[in-house]
Amino acid sequence: MSSGRTVLSNNVAKDRIVSKFQQAYHADATPYQKMNFHPKVKAASSENRTGTVGLKISKAVIVGDVSVGKTCFVNRFCHDLFDRDYKATIGVDFEVEKFSILSTNFTLQIWDTAGQERFKCIAASYYRGANVVIVAFDLSDEESLNNVEKWMVDASENANDPVKFLVGNKRDLLSEAAYEDIESRAVEKANKLGAEFWAVSAKNGLNVREFFFRAVCLTYDSLLLNELESTKTVSSKQIGSNLISIQKENTDLYEAKNKQKSKCCS
Numbered sequence: 001m002s003s004g005r006t007v008l009s010n011n012v013a014k015d016r017i018v019s020k021f022q023q024a025y026h027a028d029a030t031p032y033q034k035m036n037f038h039p040k041v042k043a044a045s046s047e048n049r050t051g052t053v054g055l056k057i058s059k060a061v062i063v064g065d066v067s068v069g070k071t072c073f074v075n076r077f078c079h080d081l082f083d084r085d086y087k088a089t090i091g092v093d094f095e096v097e098k099f100s101i102l103s104t105n106f107t108l109q110i111w112d113t114a115g116q117e118r119f120k121c122i123a124a125s126y127y128r129g130a131n132v133v134i135v136a137f138d139l140s141d142e143e144s145l146n147n148v149e150k151w152m153v154d155a156s157e158n159a160n161d162p163v164k165f166l167v168g169n170k171r172d173l174l175s176e177a178a179y180e181d182i183e184s185r186a187v188e189k190a191n192k193l194g195a196e197f198w199a200v201s202a203k204n205g206l207n208v209r210e211f212f213f214r215a216v217c218l219t220y221d222s223l224l225l226n227e228l229e230s231t232k233t234v235s236s237k238q239i240g241s242n243l244i245s246i247q248k249e250n251t252d253l254y255e256a257k258n259k260q261k262s263k264c265c266s
C-alpha cells in the first residue's frame, strides 16, 4: 500500500472502499452479465455472515508478453507511480492490496509475472489457485494480442475457477481510429477466451482503478455466493482450521518464491 494514503481503523485505505458494484468496461465484451452484487451476498455482508471470505487472501495473477506493461499497470494501481524505463521482472513479484467491500475486509494478492521466456518456469508455478487471471497485452503491438490465447490457457490450467480478464494497456499511445481498429479484434479474442475486455493506460491511469474494483467485485461476489451455497453452516472450528492452512500456504509461497528465484534464474 502506498504511503500518504488515509488509512481507516480497519487498516483499509480510504480509496479502497467498494460500496457499489463496478460495471464492465464494455457491455458486449464480458461473460459476466451481473450488474450488482447478488442479493444473498448483500444480505450476508450487511449481517456480517461472510464466513471465511473476508479472512482469506484471494489471488490474482497477471501474465502476458514481455514489456506490455504488466508491472507498470500493477504499480499504477498499488503505488500511483509510473516508470518510463523498462525494468524486466525477474520471475515474479507481488503486491497485497486490502479492500473493504460492502464493509467486509477483502485482501487481494497480485502476482506480477515475468513475460520473458527464460522465467516461465518460475512464473508458471504461481498460477496455481488463482481466483483472478489477467492476460495483458499492448494495444499498440498486434503481436502481443496474437499471443493472448496461450497465456490464458497456461494461466487458467491450475487456477481456481478464475474470473478472467483480457487487458489492453498503453491506450495513451493510440489515436481514436487506431484504438477502434484494435478494439474490435481484442473484443473478438476476449469473447473467444471467455474473458472480460478492458482498455487501460498505466501511464495516465485511465481505467486502472475501475479495472481492479471490477476484479474484486466479481471475485468477492462469486466467492461469497459459493461459500453461502456450499456451506450453509460453517462452524468457527472449521474457519479456524481453514485459516491455519491458508496462512501456512502463504508462508510456503513466500519461501518458494525465494527458493525458485535462486534455482531458475542462475
Ligand SMILES: Nc1nc2c(ncn2[C@@H]2O[C@H](COP(=O)(O)OP(=O)(O)OP(=O)(O)O)[C@@H](O)[C@H]2O)c(=O)[nH]1
Residues within 6 Å of the ligand: 064, 065, 066, 067, 068, 069, 070, 071, 072, 073, 083, 084, 085, 086, 087, 088, 089, 090, 113, 114, 115, 116, 169, 170, 171, 172, 173, 200, 201, 202, 203, 204
Ligand atoms: N506509453 C505507455 N508506456 C507504458 C505503459 N505501461 C508501460 N509502459 C512502458 O512499457 C515498458 C514496459 O513496461 P513493464 O511494466 O516493465 O512491462 P512488463 O510487462 O512488466 O515486462 P516484463 O516484466 O518483462 O514481462 C516500460 O518502458 C514502460 O514505461 C503505458 O500505459 N503507456
Ligand SMILES: [Mg+2]
Residues within 6 Å of the ligand: 070, 071, 072, 087, 088, 089, 112, 113, 114, 115
Ligand atoms: Mg514486469
